[in-house]
Amino acid sequence: MVRFIHTADLHLDQTFKNLPIKDDYLQHALAEATLNSFDNLIQTAINEQVDFFLIVGDIYHGARATLRAQFAFANGMQRLADAEIPVYMLYGNHDFDADANHRLKLPNNVHIFGHEVETKYLSTHRGEKVAISGFSYDQQWIADDRSAEYPTRDPLVDIHIGMIHGDNSSSNGQKHYAPFNPSDLVSHGFDYWALGHIHKGQVLYENPTMVYPGNIQGASFKEDGAKGALIVNLEKGGYTNLEFIETAEWQFQQSTRELGLVDSLESLRNTIEVALHDHIMYAKDEAVNVISRMTFTTNGDEESLYWWHTYADELLEQLQWSLRNQNASRAQKVYLVALDIQVNNQAVWSPSPVFNDSMKRAFEDITSDDEQFQTLVADLEKNGQWQRLVGANIDVDQFKADILAKAKEQIILEQASYSQEQRRF
DSSP: OEEEEEEOOOOTTOOOTTSOOOOHHHHHHHHHHHHHHHHHHHHHHHHHTOSEEEEESOSSSSSSOOHHHHHHHHHHHHHHHHTTOOEEEEOOSSSOOSOGGGSOOOOTTEEEOOSSOEEEEEEOTTOOEEEEEEOOOSSSOBOSOOGGGSOOOOTTSSEEEEEEEOOBTTSSSOOOBOOBOHHHHHTTOOSEEEEESOSSOEEEEETTEEEEOOOSSOOSGGGOSOOEEEEEEEOTTSOEEEEEEEOOSEEEEEEEEEOOOOOSHHHHHHHHHHHHHHHHHHHHHHTOEEEEEEEEEESOOHHHHHHHHHHHHHHHHHHHHHHHHHHTTOSSOEEEEEEEEEEOTTOOSOSSHHHHHHHHHHHHHHHHOHHHHHHHTHHHHHOHHIIIIIGGGSOHHHHHHHHHHHHHHHHHHHHHHHHHHHHHO
16 A cells, blocks of 8 residues: 555645735735645655655646745645655646746655656655656646546556646536546546646546546635645555545634624624624634634615614624734734625525615616626726736626626615615614
8 A cells, every 4th residue: 555645726825915915914825835735745645654755746736836835835745855765747828838947946755747747757655656756847738638648557566656747627617728528537447546736636537546636725716625635545456545634724614694683883893793603703712713704694684784784894893893803912813804695596685676666677787688697797808917817817797797796785785774774863
């Protein structure tokens, strides 16, 4: 049996600039979070005395990796070298190897796959013979299916592993990143497929085991929950035992619950604080620092929306202040960065029937008419910074859906608040 680490998508120099963070300590902590997770992973490999260490792409967040990230990575590789643990790695779509002159030299225990599929061999301390096949990206996008270039299982070895950083082409989504069909990979007869690129851990296939370990540190609420890597125990013939090891010291946590009926500032405060308490207890129970976002759903009750619209932003600020004070004496830190409201489709847009109907018709027209929507966002799309930093990286359909949903919620909130104020004052 061989025992090894399978990790991918380290993104050692990723930033957290898109988060609405006002706390200086949190900004500093997140700046160190990914490197700390990597450090924990290296120490785990040494403590567990694994036979070898696999990295399936995206060590860095960009092709031109920062020196800080490169020195941290080289130091980690040297620690593995000192522990006599060989490393087999490839570059992915983020850190594609366009010019090796911009990369620091790594210790001799690190074996990097080239741009064409190749197979590397090793023998463990117990004498097991292992073959590992894979390739590195030489450009950001690889639209071709490269799976046919992999060899069939080498009959002279005890274990044959495939490494590929890419998309599962049998699922929906973009296929710019070395797409593959799991059934094609199975046909090669390998004992294990070490995958990378998808940041959510998932097993695609069980015999042989074909798995994404996920990334080692979440960077947004789309990457919530525990993050880390896998210790793989693999026997000849393909029997596999996977052990998830959590290495991230910071987790993104989000929750969704009903707002319920709110009839005062105090009831709104209690509703929010009950939800926040669950996040605080999660941090304590899991011994992890937590970055929280809480979403409350409502059927559009006018009075509840009035209290939310009037006080939610101020309550957020007060809760953030309170958490900062508590964090000074708390082992596990909790930071609340957002309170969101989600109004369901049954909500009334306005107490005025005429305005309610006209707004719904206008919304339905924009939703169904792409030309109308494009007219509304035309000026935004002409902006140079938008084009360079945002426009090329978003899903257009999802962007439209998000913008329209936010507009709808804002209209309902404003109308409910206005109606309540007219009655009260």
